[in-house]
Amino acid sequence: MSDAAAMTGSTATQGGAGYALELRDVSKKFGALEALGGINMMVRPGERRAVLGSNGAGKTTLFNCITGDFAPTTGAIRFFGEDVTVFPAQERIRRGLRRTYQISLLFNGLSVLDNVYLACRGVSRGRFSFKRPRKSDALMQTAEELVETVNLADVRATSVSDLSYGQQRQLEIAMALSGAPRFILFDEPAAGLSPTERAELIRILTGLPGHVGYIIIEHDMDVALRVSDMVTMMHNGRIFKEGKPAEIEDDAEVQALYLGGAEDE
Known part of the structure; x- marks a missing residue:
């Protein structure tokens, strides 16, 4: 069993109590293309999590399913214990979910x-x-x-x-x-920023109120690891690894994947 399968499998059995966001066996298909496959993710209130992966890994599709822009093909999504799988985006916003986009x-x-x-x-x-x-x-x-x-x-x-x-x-x-908001999804907020602007972004994100959790999609690993306390690495629409920032940064398989040792389809 892979590291990701072992971790997500054990996490999924812990029950839904105390989680801000739960994804259970979430998949998304576009015709024959499986953009997401069997995603299990549990994020606690106030948790700051980074989702990393190459282009095509499924990160933005994951966000679209969480926000209600896309309906998952299979699986369930819960927000602070409430099943929101079939809720439209505006209902999720009213419950405290927010999002930024790659394009302003x-x-x-x-x-x-x-x-x-x-x-x-x-x-x-x-x-x-x-x-x-x-x-x-x-x-x-x-x-x-x-x-x-x-x-x-x-x-x-x-x-x-x-x-x-x-x-x-x-x-x-x-x-x-x-x-x-109770939870925010940040979609590549550091894209196109100068080093000075990146430093300011890090200061803003780390200074947010402690009760506001978030997930950040980011290609800049230095930014992502500095503003998160958990990291999920995606590859080909699936969770490849999960762990603390230091664990992910030192992982040889993650380094090979993130530095171009493997390609997404």
Whole structure:
């Protein structure tokens, strides 16, 4: 039995108590192509996990199944003990699941603060109101706090189109934090960032509130290992290895796979 099979098999028998996110035997097929096969993953509340793997390993498909963008072909997904396998994406968002994407999804013509405010408004009970927010609006105050959390206070009034790419990625994190999320999926947040911007990203992620867990997909292994306390390595749509960052970093098979010793289909 492989290391991954042994670990996921034993984890799957522990029961569902106490997990923020559970994937049990999740698979996803597109016709004859199996993008995911037999994924078992258990993530505890507040846990920070990195998912690594070459292009084609199934990482983004995994995220799409978790968020409800794709329905799994087989298996079950539970979020804080509730079966959300057939829930649409918006129902998962209402339960505290958030996500960022590889390609920025921002309102380029609006300011930084307006983008964060709209994100907060979108997950609030008053999201359909046409009233303009007042300065005392609680959501506006929350938006201001989130802008400060990701170190964008100095550019709060700047149009998104005038931000650097790294600042746009920081803004996405602020928007993902709107509405008191319980768990966040970060899809390659370090892609295209300079070394200085990567260092800032690491500072932001490690400084998030302890109760907010996340999974980060990342090609930059240095970033991924520094912001996570567990690592899942994927290959060809399956879990190849799991372990602590130091264990994964020192694993010869992982090094061979990640450095090009094996290719994904």
